[in-house]
Amino acid sequence: MNKQQALALLDDEGYLLDLALWDQELAEALAKVDQFNLTSKHWEVIYIIREFYQEYQLSPAMRPLVKMMANKYGAEKGRSIYLLKLFPQSPPKQAARYAGLPKPLNCL
Amino acid sequence: MPLLCPTGLSPLATEAMKKNILLIFRNPPFANSSNSDTLxxxxxxxxxxxxxxxxxxxDGILQLLNHQQxxxxxxxxxxxxxxxxxxxxIEDYYVIDQDLIRYQLSVEDLSLACKVITQQQLAALIRQFDTVINL
Known part of the structure; x- marks a missing residue:
């Protein structure tokens, strides 16, 4: 998938229009558009966010995301500073984009 | 440990603005968007x-019933x-005993673990809050 094809799937703010289209390959393509490199640590967050959405029909804000990370991966990764290092723009927003989920509504 | 403040405001600034808020859900599910907006x-x-x-x-109590289609x-x-x-x-939820009786419900029927108060306690509860939002 080239940059043009990837961009055509996104809304004005860069979030996937049709959530059903998401797969790992698309996430990689979206990251590539941003010249952003997804490591296994980023993927942990992306999958947590998708799990959260599955369960609550919401893209999580920072607080629940931190809580989810702590529950699943332990206190070291359940910290906002850890997430901010991985996703410097804004962990809930940036990770939701690559996870193919709607923009988190209640995230500043 | 407190979360990093994403607004860029100092923790002290947000502390000063902190007011406790009561949000009232008083419409049945699917009536309009008020319950969704309140959430x-x-x-x-x-x-x-x-x-x-x-x-x-x-009728807002009906929002807490399971098995909605x-x-x-x-x-x-x-x-x-x-x-x-x-x-x-957010873990502080209230219902009124009379609403439970009216719909023949018990707290176990509700999807959130609510505290049950009486009509008399309602006035006192509402007075505890700096802001009450009732859509």
């Missing part, structure tokens, strides 16, 4: 670390999103 306010308050309590009043109305079920409240540290 959005609750989640937004959590982002600002404002303490929020929720009161399910009158939202798909028949081609609407979204609020129940899953309501279940997320605890993840946003």
């Amino acid at each position: 959005d306010i609750a989640l937004a308050c959590s982002a600002f670390e404002l303490p929020v309590s929720l009161l399910f009043l009158s 939202a798909e028949l109305l081609a609407q979204k079920d609020l129940r899953k999103r309501l279940n997320a409240l605890a993840m946003y540290d």
